[in-house]
Amino acid sequence: MQLLAWAVLFAGAFFATVSPGLATPVAPPALVARVKACAPARPCAARLPVRVVVVTMFEIGKDTGDKPGEFQLWKERRKLDVTLPFPQGWHDLAYDPQTGVLAIVTGMGSIKSATAALALGLDDRLDLSKAYWLVAGIAGIDPADASVGSAAWARFLVDGDIAHEIDAREIPADWKTGYFALHSKGPSDPTPLDPVNGEMFELNAALRDWAFALTKDVKLPDDATITAARAHYVGYPNAQKPPFVLKGDNLAAMTFWHGAKLTDWANDWTRFWTRGQGEFVTSAMEETGTFQSIEYLTRVGRADRNRVMVLRAGSNFTMPPPGVAPAPYLLSENQGYAGMTAALESLYLVGGKVVDEITTHWDRYEKAPPK
Template identity: 45%
Template structure:
């Protein structure tokens, strides 16, 4: 059956009218969902490990921060975070290093103006400081990537068998361009990360007079350090570099290497003070996240505190002091908190001052 154009037009109008009437009877569609506002995080404290629970039992590096700064709220739905992220009502966030990447990559958080305090306990060079002391790092030096020969098989004029990849002897920077990979020079190899010098100096000036608790046990241990005046001092605050290496090392020969290694990669500007197993990883992660625009590496602080010396006292066998962190471990946890918390509280209390101007730097000039 053929349908005239007039009939077809009338039918179309009837269908359109029915559709409009039906649409009017239904509730309107909701507007498109708007993305939730990102949370601007002001300050984060990062520890490396915790013994057991975050509170109420034997403390690790994290527990004093959780308990004393009331990090009572746990954000448990950060994808990939094994322990969860904590925060308090003042805007301080806390986490363990293993959850750092999950936190940074969570799209809910805006970390572009966030300040970071990386804390932790370390071995300390007794030539420079005592157990319980706290050092703000100007440099974090990587002690992992290197060449190693058995010290019994090295040339007679070598101090040890550890030297840079691309170099031909100890205490020399790489000279072989093939060892640089995509880097333009040895300075771009990721072996030394310089912290913001102005921010670090500001943190040190703010905390240099902090009194770190001393104990009779620590004082008794210090008596063994005859000929090491800095190791005999009560705990104190200083500026000094941290060397991170995944392999555990100990003893005077390797302390000598650490002193040289830090001088080498900082062109003589740094002084080895603290040794640990995590700082190089944290510095590398923050450097990479900075290049991707997630964080501002100029807002990063590293504070390490001494739980044990990097070598034994004079006349003591190194094997007798491997992992000997009692009573220094608890002292180092306490020093981490006592020295770090004034910086955190200052930044949070005066966020209007520090949101756009990093402490220690010249304030931005107002535009006309």
């Protein structure tokens, strides 16, 4: 009996040392029951502690057991088995009481992502004051920077919607594009502008660099489909590499754009708003909406803007291979992205490593983000 008691004591001490915060649930069953009894968007006397919010944008079909979207791998593999009704948003929430991980599906586009993130932060059932936010979604990826299946950690989030525009058929001969920054004097105006209307947000660069250093050597999945797709990108050495982890910035726009000329525009747009510090790598729709809401929530102590990470994995290239017209290539992509499966797995592998580090060693990261 004494030997058994010693073994139990030793095991408890071992797990408490190796996995602080995980030897016992972050949210005990009694707390979970009290919170589940609260109505959504109403005052709640109890709150679930959240260590990481995984932000996904869409799901395909059911949440489990069929073709996955961005949410399903997290739901199934992380055992996010506690469902919290979320009628004030796009999709119900999923929570793991053992680790304190919460997942949300915002819906596609910056309007849905902004409203869902704000609704989440104002939900009385949740304590997000110290939570880390991981945006994990698929994206278009610039073949000059990376291959399909690659995963990029962003520092700058650039909005592609706030602008002036004239029809492409009416662009003056000396204009490079008919789309240019609001309050500028045209597409060739080099005058720097301050992003006062949400045109650009800068994340915590130290946190981004920490996440990259932690994950840069993660081996990402490769398959015959994306190997064949990247082989056509002759003259783009990064596009022809197997998937890898990199640092690169995100441009969010509600229009699903495609083509070499628009990829050039995305690079120019990113450089303009970041004053030359940013590098366009991934194209998506939601980041600036999500982060704008987190900025507002930070002001009232409901979130911390310095704990936000954005990870996007390439499901498709932002332009066709050399010699291929953009219109038919875009239409073929609409039938299904060649890199969807690889991108979803990359997001889970890379993002999961960061989630594990934070939740397992909460004593290191609770008070302040890593530097």
